[in-house]
Amino acid sequence: MPTPDGHTTAIRASRVIGTDVYSTSGDKIGEIEDVMLNKLDNQIMFAVVGFGGFLGFGEKFHAIPWASLDYEKDKGGYIVPFSEEQLKQAPSHSLKELTKDDGAAARDAAFDYYKVERYWVVGAD
Template identity: 70%
Template sequence: MPTTTGHTTAIPASRTIGTSVYNTAGDKIGKVEDVMLDKTDNSILYAVVGFGGFLGMGEKYHPVPWSTLDYSKDKDGYVVPFTKDQLEKAPAHSIEELTKNDGHAARDAAYSYYKVQPYWL
């Protein structure tokens, strides 16, 4: 069954990793580095979007609510409804920090920062 934008509702996580992510202005801001899963309630905590680095140096990892990523066939990537300024000021973590406390601290900070309705409430 397709989503409201015509995409399939099921997608392998492996297919999302490495996919480019663009902001609302159409600028490439990074790529999906990983997808954090919550094994206890079968949900996606968030997408891990990496940006800001060069050749793997200085890259920041941002937890981004999964529901905010909308796939664009034209871009062959995801578009998020955030400005460059919002993304630059967003919570950023190391990979180790993203998994602390089962990832819930990073998830909660991301949903709060982006003002996205939490799926777990």
């Protein structure tokens, strides 16, 4: 079943990893390095997007809420609804920090920073 944008609702992680990510202005800002999954509730916690760096040195990793990424076929990559400045100011982490406390700290910081509705508390009373 397709999404409202006409995309498939299921995709293999191996197809996502390595895909370019673009800002709203169309500038390439990085690529998807990994996808963080929550095994207990079958949810994608966030995409791990690598920004900057050279040959693996100095690269920053950002947790970006999965629902914020929209695949743009013409670009061959994902567009995020954030400006380049917002992305530069976003919380960044080492890969080890992204998984600390089961990824909750990085997830919460990302959802707070980008002002994205928390999928894990939607409908909770």
